[in-house]
Amino acid sequence: MIYLDNAATTWPKPEGVYQAVANFMREIGANPGRGGHRASVRGGKIIADTRKKIARLFNLKNSNRAIFTFNATHSINLALKGLLEPGDHVITTALEHNSTLRPLFKLLQKGVRVTVIPCSPQGFIDPALIKRKLLPSTRLICLNHASNVLGTLTPVQEVGRIARENDVIFMVDAAQTAGIYPIDVEEMNIDLLAFPGHKSLLGPQGTGGLCVGERVRLDSIFEGGTGSVSESFAQPDRLPDKLESGTPNTPGIAGLGAGLDFILQEGMEKIRAHEQELTSYLLQGLEEFKEIKIYGPKNTEKQAPLVAFNVKDKDSTDISYMLDKFYDIATRSGLHCAPLVHKALGTREQGAVRASIGYFNTRGDIDGLLHALASIVKEF
Numbered sequence: 001m002i003y004l005d006n007a008a009t010t011w012p013k014p015e016g017v018y019q020a021v022a023n024f025m026r027e028i029g030a031n032p033g034r035g036g037h038r039a040s041v042r043g044g045k046i047i048a049d050t051r052k053k054i055a056r057l058f059n060l061k062n063s064n065r066a067i068f069t070f071n072a073t074h075s076i077n078l079a080l081k082g083l084l085e086p087g088d089h090v091i092t093t094a095l096e097h098n099s100t101l102r103p104l105f106k107l108l109q110k111g112v113r114v115t116v117i118p119c120s121p122q123g124f125i126d127p128a129l130i131k132r133k134l135l136p137s138t139r140l141i142c143l144n145h146a147s148n149v150l151g152t153l154t155p156v157q158e159v160g161r162i163a164r165e166n167d168v169i170f171m172v173d174a175a176q177t178a179g180i181y182p183i184d185v186e187e188m189n190i191d192l193l194a195f196p197g198h199k200s201l202l203g204p205q206g207t208g209g210l211c212v213g214e215r216v217r218l219d220s221i222f223e224g225g226t227g228s229v230s231e232s233f234a235q236p237d238r239l240p241d242k243l244e245s246g247t248p249n250t251p252g253i254a255g256l257g258a259g260l261d262f263i264l265q266e267g268m269e270k271i272r273a274h275e276q277e278l279t280s281y282l283l284q285g286l287e288e289f290k291e292i293k294i295y296g297p298k299n300t301e302k303q304a305p306l307v308a309f310n311v312k313d314k315d316s317t318d319i320s321y322m323l324d325k326f327y328d329i330a331t332r333s334g335l336h337c338a339p340l341v342h343k344a345l346g347t348r349e350q351g352a353v354r355a356s357i358g359y360f361n362t363r364g365d366i367d368g369l370l371h372a373l374a375s376i377v378k379e380f
């Protein structure tokens, strides 16, 4: 199989990730932080070590403020629902994924006000427009770091500055960038950083996280056992316990730790350079087809390693299906859970085919896709 669906979840993973998951399952297995026995302590140490690696990667000063979740959607829900109250105003953008839009829609029904900043058809966001929409009640600006449909990178640094100058909380959804692009929560003034563990951080599915800055106090959205302050019925106030109830995904977190080790050893720049090189090779190849329409910036300096396109007016699902069935190539079709982007593109009916690149892809994989598309295009 040629796997080009890395924006959904990366595959394959580095060998060390498989080993770390299997080692935990086979050799340790215990519930971490819930008992004083050695296996439980070893599990707890794996979690604490992975937390430190996350803090190091994103320059978060206190690793206890790195919360483990089960995916980016979980992180975003923790942040939005833990922060916002009726009467609060939020600014977000048309680039967002449903993992942001749907919780915001729910909060809207409970009295939170939401302003959605439009994006250009290439996915660009104007920070000046965000600034103009600030209100005295604006509590939060939330923005993704790169569109999962167009790849377009957003002006996080600039928006972070606007948020800080206006004493507004700034949340970034780094689902498409964490592990590929440097993210420094201090320098970028990011108060809440939501990320999946299973995409470019190369961990297993069922992992994700939320970095919670010192300026933010989140309420818990679910409560339960934390292995701490067990005599109290009230949820402990300290982090990470307040936001991490119940048994964690320790095998997944062990694997995530190994994914982070791989990134730190390999170097994010090398990873990014390889993925950008393949993205640019793919863009050049696609440009050769007059039957193919490419969306997004078409410039690897301005986009994450993914490319959305359509073949004539054909339904994107049919093209993706053909790529899979006849050529064993995994891509994604449809709206990619980002309906407002497709509204801006005028592709709400057709959707788009998305090829997303990972570190383990090769030029041969891109050639495979281009050859398959050459045959498909001839059929229509």
Ligand SMILES: Cc1ncc(COP(=O)(O)O)c(C=O)c1O
Pocket: 007, 008, 070, 071, 072, 073, 074, 097, 099, 144, 146, 147, 148, 173, 175, 176, 195, 196, 197, 208
């Ligand atoms: C921009 C963006 N945000 C959020 C998510 C949700 O991530 P998860 O599947 O880890 O919940 C995705 C998933 O593709 C995404 O691309």
